[in-house]
Amino acid sequence: MNSMTPPQTLDIQGLRITLPGTARPVLDGVDLTIAAGETVALVGESGSGKTLTSRSALRLLPPGAVVEGAVKVGGQDVLTMNTKELRALRSGTVAMIFQDPRAAINPLRRIGDFLTESVTLTKTLSQADATARAAELLQAVGLDASALQKYPGQVSGGMLQRVMIAAALMGDPALLLADEPTTALDVTTQAEVIALLAKLRERFGTGLLFVTHDLDLAAAISDRVYVMYAGRIVESGPAEALFAHPRHPYTAALLASTPRLEAPQGRLAAIDGQPPDLRQELHGCPFAARCPLATEICDQQAPQPLPAPGTPHHQAACHHSDLLEGSSARA
Template identity: 70%
Template sequence: MNTLDIRGLRLRLPNTARPVLDGIDLTVARKETVALVGESGSGKTLTSRSVLRLLPPGAATEGSILVDGQDTLAMPPAELRRLRTHTAAMIFQDPRAAINPLRRIGDFLTESLRLNAGTPAAEATARAARMLESVGLSHTVLGQYPGRLSGGMLQRVMIAAALMGDPALVLADEPTTALDVTTQAEVVGLLDDLREQFGTGLLFVTHDLGLAAAISDRVYVMYAGRIAETGPAESLFRRPHHPYTTALLSSTPRLDAPRGRLTAIDGQPPSLQQKLTGCPFAPRCRFTTAVCTERAPALHPIADPSRQVACHHSDQLEKMTADA
């Protein structure tokens, strides 16, 4: 059984012309790292937050989200709190915004176990000390305030907090964005080690394709609230079959690339006030034909059964990459 199984997820917000998330299917197995990548506004963060039902006011959902076999969209509040404490946890993008600056680190780490799970304070504090040591921090951090710690240390605290309830699933929402390159590499390595050590499934949300390639087993590429392409990280980045994935890779800086301007993706992602009748990437795609503007492509398998792509002309890209 997968630790996360999202099926047919649709999410609508008030005063929008189309769903923010439109038929998302996504799975994460135990001990597996799955990357969710795409431009800002593609729906990555809302997908991850939907798992724990951390949704904006007025959000309406369809479909199912099974975490360890439990549908979080159908849970009563008390059961959802227990799931957030023990089964699934989230690492937010900005640790300084997620941790109360007026409370000590020890209070932040132990609060959920003490209040939601009824764990005695001494037992919760002992576990917090062990979790801090597992992420490379001293137990003395428990008595400090967030303002005394660097950004990298605070992100390690956030990871320790996510592991406090021994979760089956960790959702990491761009956890390295606010960090320098060196600290970023340390945090990515730490997440990978902890995934093996604790046996968790990891959904890693990022716009950094290089980072996704380095950390993930499988990748989902999102565009305009839909999955454009998915498959094993190594084969997807080596031979993409969706024009959007190809464009993203072409616009990624590389040390071995020729000097000059980076390749840019023309145009802008569609607005939420814009209804979509065909492929959402069609206005920006060089392969666009009449069928692309008339009918939305379904996610379908290609020659490699582990790969799926939502493109009417994926066979052209498959041939181009095979000939390259």
């Protein structure tokens, strides 16, 4: 890296995580980067490793996890931090918006206490300054400062998710992790939250990792997209190029199975089979058993990421990506 090039907000290299009782890594050589002010989407089926990848930026790992590789935030490796450094990271540098806001906030405490607790305990701000900061952020997410005096049960799910976004921004994080933050919300509120995250990213210059299984949401909010399957990144690239011309059969299958109003009548396309069992080793491509393009080499040899012709930042780990060249999932 050039000495004048600033470090990535998040730089994950070769991340491999193995859990007790598994025959293969839950995450297997994951590479992922996010620049300052950039939104990156991480998509894939449930159980593919998206949440674990995002939580690695906070070193929130399952008990007994064996970890290899590097997870750097602002150039510092989270996996080698001591307790003091890790506490500072979690209280300000990196923040996370969890999928279910009601499971992440104490229902017996006022919203104002929830918002100000972390910065007052770490003495980052005085109580008065913290309250003023909380009121400012509530206004930024479209809520009135009167919400500070309310309990979580007195506001709607959409409002509470906005509170969680405000809480995540209290410490001016360089990196914001959003783990399917719109899953439990209605469509209108989903759109509002997406627009809000985009606006806040521009205002605060925060890098955003948006974890989702909804490809349309990923297309709407992200600059770049990583597609994950069975703990591996199978495709990555600029959002527009990846969705218009997928280079991996799994990405193409996900796009084909997305419900659309303009789609022809009939059964919705589905991906046959099941993801590979963690109790079984993988020797080749993890998607081979479900892939219509699979050949003998797919079962024997794991494919390496290769750039698309003329688009070096669009890569796919597939032996037969050339067969998808020129395809358009939106056509």
